[in-house]
Amino acid sequence: MKRGSFWSWLWVAIGGLYFFLPLLSTFDFSLRAKKGILTFVAYENIFKDPQFWSTIRFSLVIALFTVFFSILLVVPTVYWIRLRLPQLRMLVEFISMLSYVIPAIVLVFGLIRVFSGSPFYLTNSYFGTYVLLVAAYVVLTLPFSFRAIDTGMSAIDVRSLTEAAQSLGAGWGTILFRVIFPNLKVAILSSVFLTLATVIGEYTMASFIIGLKSFGPYMSLVGQNKTYESSSITIISFLMTWALMMVIQLFNRTKANNGTHSGGR
Amino acid sequence: MAFIELSNLSKVYGTTTVVENVNLSAEKGEFISFLGPSGCGKTTTLRMVAGFELPNTGNIVLDGTDITNLSPRDRNIGMVFQSYALFPNMTIGQNIGFGLQTRKLSKTEIKEKVAEMLALVHLESHIDKYPYQLSGGQQQRIALARALAINPAVLLLDEPLSALDAKIRVELRLEIRRIQQTMGITTIYVTHDQEEAMLLSDRVMVMSQGHVEQIGSPSMIYNHPATEFVAQFVGQLNLLPVSAVDLDAATCTVAEQTVHFETAAGREPGESPRLAIRPEELHIGLPATDEEVNVLRGEIASVLFLGAIVRLRVRVNDVFITADIFNERDLTFPRTGDEIVLNFSKHACWLI
Amino acid sequence: MLNNDKSTNTTTNGDARNVRPHHSFFSDWIGVAPFFIFTLFFIVLPSVGLVSRAFQDNAGNFTLQNFANLFTREILSSYWISIRISFTTAVAGGLLGFLMAYAITVGKLPAGGRSVILTFSGVASNFAGVPLAFAFVATMGRTGMITVLLKNVFHINIYNMGFNLYSFLGLSLTYTFFQFPLMILVITPALDGLKTDWREAAENLGASQGTYLRKVMLPILTPSILGGMILLFGNSFGAYATAYSLTGGFLNLITIMVGAQIKGDVLYNPGLGYALAVGMVIVMLIMMIFYYLLRQRSERWLRK
Incomplete structure (x- = not known):
């Protein structure tokens, strides 16, 4: 028992060091913008940079659109295959998992080649590139949004809920928006915040489709030009990821506490 | 001297007493049921006999040896779990042979014993299958065979039928009784099902809230309940x-x-x-005077x-x-x- | 009498029609149509686009030459280094992740430890790309904290000893940062799925702790561990942002090659570029088939 505990602590300690040392080093480095003293000037420089705010706003808006469209796409689809078309389940799951198989760099390659010419020309306008980026992110996050929603829906008996609502005279809109969505709140919210965490600092797709307008490529630019600011922006980005993960944790905890009466409001 | 003897067994978790002062002595070959509602301490008592829990007070003597603090692996007691607990990565044959392997028996000895056990539970043809290929009832029979393969001094069964369908349950409990009587093995059987306890046991120990309410033959328990709890729990009243x-x-x-x-x-x-x-006991109509x-x-x-x-x-x-x-x-x-x-x-x- | 029967019949039919909504082919498919249209455009079309172009020469005729051209030293070595890095970090990260997950599930750590570690794993597995590269430069770069610490306190100059953050080892260390937390997240449910009954049954049958580990626990977990490692492999095989920000193309990973080909036709052969990308998908497909087989096995075992 004692021995098991020792090894447990050892592995956790190694993992902890692996996790914290880079963050500690980065934080330490971010404070050394002036010789001899510790200063937050590297953070000030980032926060004073209008491009920081414009890129983060841009990426946030893109992320929100991604969230919106992926929910709109995934929830009705999962609902439908559970209710009416269980034979399509394997196919939909397979398609959703495809972005595990197709690396982001390959997907963006294909997207750019297909949408840089007729009949579906998207890269010739700003709006077109935004559409392309949001679509790319929906695909990128499809595996886990599908998983989350599917798990959430398996926890509630959608068929009985639907039939109960139908027997009480509800139409499809009412069923979806007043019965199904509210009961999936936790599943949807976890998938939302995971999507945000993935999309906001995303680099690969953003750099090829949109470039410097978005936050990922902006971070990369900071790294090329400014030494200390690359560390401060790393810490900022880390804190954002951490905050989003804490929110997910919070939802899951609330769910565990009052899992018996979900829905309500 | 009884074959297995529990004296003053108690188990306390934090401030809750789960088992309080349990005394029982069983003869060799006896079939004893621990009967009671969930949370009455019957499973904890069984687990103390198996060695998975250590009692806070009291001791357990098996065939003259005090086994209270002995590790479960040295007790030579067979156990059947509610969830069957068959090892999913092993075939039926390997599952039954597992206890023999740990006892370092030779390959041929293991092979013979496995065949013998499979014959006992009538599942000879399934030797090379995996547990997931068997039904619940078959899996539980294999679990029984696995527990018996090591020639245990005592056989413990922890609600072995409660995960099964009603029909299989009825079938399997007769099977358990048959095997127990063929082998003459001392058996302790935990259940919350009074019918099971009555049907199978030589004696029933009724428990409630950690203590023993009554120990006696099924007819004794039913016809002469010692306490209000027993009277109400066993049968209608x-x-x-x-x-x-x-x-x-x-x-x-x-x-x-x-x-x-x-x-x-x-x-x-x-x-x-x-x-x-x-x-x-109530009859319709006027009695003959x-x-x-x-x-x-x-x-x-x-x-x-x-x-x-x-x-x-x-x-x-x-x-x-x-x-x-x-x-x-x-x-x-x-x-x-x-x-x-x-x-x-x-x-x-x-x-x- | 006859009349009566007839009227009952009509009523039943009418009722059935009212209660049961009529399912036509069209109404059945309308619910999933958006999904299939979307994925057709943004997954199928780009994939088919790449694959079909990979089988075309410059004039648009069918050819296998592009794939034959992959077998040059430069391209094979970039596949090879990507595979080696992915393999190394999948095994190293997989082991560390497994041992930590073991510690927080089966090993006896205080109850709070589990949720803390799972939260941090969620953060770390999502903390990849540009900032991760910066963090490792600050840690193990030439003036990184660990590098300096080793030099000043222990008088070990790792850069004189041949270490380089922009090398195979450096990139592996960096990737492991997001690999082991992912393993923790992937393997923890499998460890939770180990029934205490199995341990007790083994003990009851006379098995020591070691025998239980060797004969029961590890064999049950092996498919999940291997499956987890395959996921890690894919995770690192497709990683572009971290590698690009860290090495800027210094290390010839396959993702870096594809990236360069997107920006401009650095291979001077568009068809070869497409074949390069399709090759990556093929590697991933092979991995996913293994993953699928392993998952099937462990699910079959663990089914009730």
Whole structure:
């Protein structure tokens, strides 16, 4: 028992060091913008940079659109295959998992080649590139949004809920928006915040489709030009990821506490 | 000297006493059931015998050796789990042979023993299958074979049938009894199902809230329950409010009608006594004149048809009594609202 | 009598029609149509686009030459280094992740430890790309904290000893940062799925702790561990942002090659570029088939 505990602590300690040392080093480095003293000037420089705010706003808006469209796409689809078309389940799951198989760099390659010419020309306008980026992110996050929603829906008996609502005279809109969505709140919210965490600092797709307008490529630019600011922006980005993960944790905890009466409001 | 003896066993988790002062001695070859509702401490007691829990006080002696603090792997006690607990990565043969392998038996010995055990549970053809390929009932038989393969001194079964369908359950409990009697192995069986306990056991130990309520043969437990808990937990029981109790004359008033009851040593009624009587002891109609027989007149409140028996709810001056009568093919069903006369022997009822 | 029957019949039919909504082919498919249209455009079309172009020469005729051209030293070595890095970090990260997950499930750590570690794993497995590269530069770069610490306190100059953050080892260390937390997240449910009954049954049958580990626990977990490692492999095989920000193309990973080909035709052969990308998908497909087989096995075992 004692021995098991020792090894447990050892592995956790190694993992902890692996996790914290880079963050500690980065934080330490971010404070050394002036010789001899510790200063937050590297953070000030980032926060004073209008491009920081414009890129983060841009990426946030893109992320929100991604969230919106992926929910709109995934929830009705999962609902439908559970209710009416269980034979399509394997196919939909397979398609959703495809972005595990197709690396982001390959997907963006294909997207750019297909949408840089007729009949579906998207890269010739700003709006077109935004559409392309949001679509790319929906695909990128499809595996886990599908998983989350599917798990959430398996926890509630959608068929009985639907039939109960139908027997009480509800139409499809009412069923979806007043019965199904509210009961999936936790599943949807976890998938939302995971999507945000993935999309906001995303680099690969953003750099090829949109470039410097978005936050990922902006971070990369900071790294090329400014030494200390690359560390401060790393810490900022880390804190954002951490905050989003804490929110997910919070939802899951609330769910565990009052899992018996979900829905309500 | 009994074959296995539990003395003053207690188990405490934090501030809750889960098992309190359990004493039991069993003879070699005896089949004993621990019966009680969930949380009564029956499983914890079993796990102390198996060695998965250490008692806070008391000790366990098996065949003259104190095994209280012995590691489970050195006890030579076989155990069957509710979830079967077959190793999913091993074939049926490997599962049954596992305990023999840890005992470093030779390959041929293991092979022989595995074959023998499979024959015992009638699953010879499944030796190379994996547990997931078997039904629940088959898996539990394999688990039984695995536990018996090591020639254990005692066999423990922890609610082995409660995960199974009703039909398989009935089939398998007879199988368990058959195997137990063929091998003559001392067995402790934990269950919350009184029918199972009655049917299988030589003796039943009824537990409630961590302590033993009664130990005795099934008929003893049923016909002469030692406590109110046992009387209520085992079988159906009417508990009727009484007034004007006269202990010397052994009479009381139930629903404004005088009733004679039986008194016995160790059966003193409590503070607010009630008359206890089993539903099957009540009969319809007037008895052949006999002063030992009580008569209650009332009206039928409801009739439940349960197959072999018909359960009547009878209202006697605002007191409800349940009476079971046997079904017959040409039985005229009493109807709700009918007047009815019930009679029962004074030996059938007692005060609690 | 006849009349009566007829009227009952009509009523039943009418009722059935009212209660049961009529399912036509069209109404069945309308619910999933958006999904299939979307994925057709943004997954199928780009994939088919790449694959079909990979089988075309410059004039648009069918050819296998592009795939034959993959077998040059430069391209094979970039596949090879990507595979080696993915393999190394999948095994190293997989082991560390497994041991930590073991510690927080089966090993006896205080109850709070589990949720803390799972939260941090969620953060770390999502903290990849540009900032991760910066963090490792600050840690193990030439002037990184660990590098300096080792030099000043222990008088070990790792850069003189041949270490380089922009090398195979450096990139592996960096990737492991997001690999082991992912393993923790992937393997913890499998460890939770180990029934205490199995341990007790083994103990009851006379098995020591070691025997239980060797004969029961590890065999049960092996498919999940291997499956987890395959996921890690894919996770690192497709990683572009971290590698690009860290090495800026210094290390010839396959993702870096594809990236360069997107920006401009650095191979001077568009068809070869497409074949390069399709090759990556083929590697991933092979991995996913293994993953699928392993998952099937462990699910079959663990089914009730």
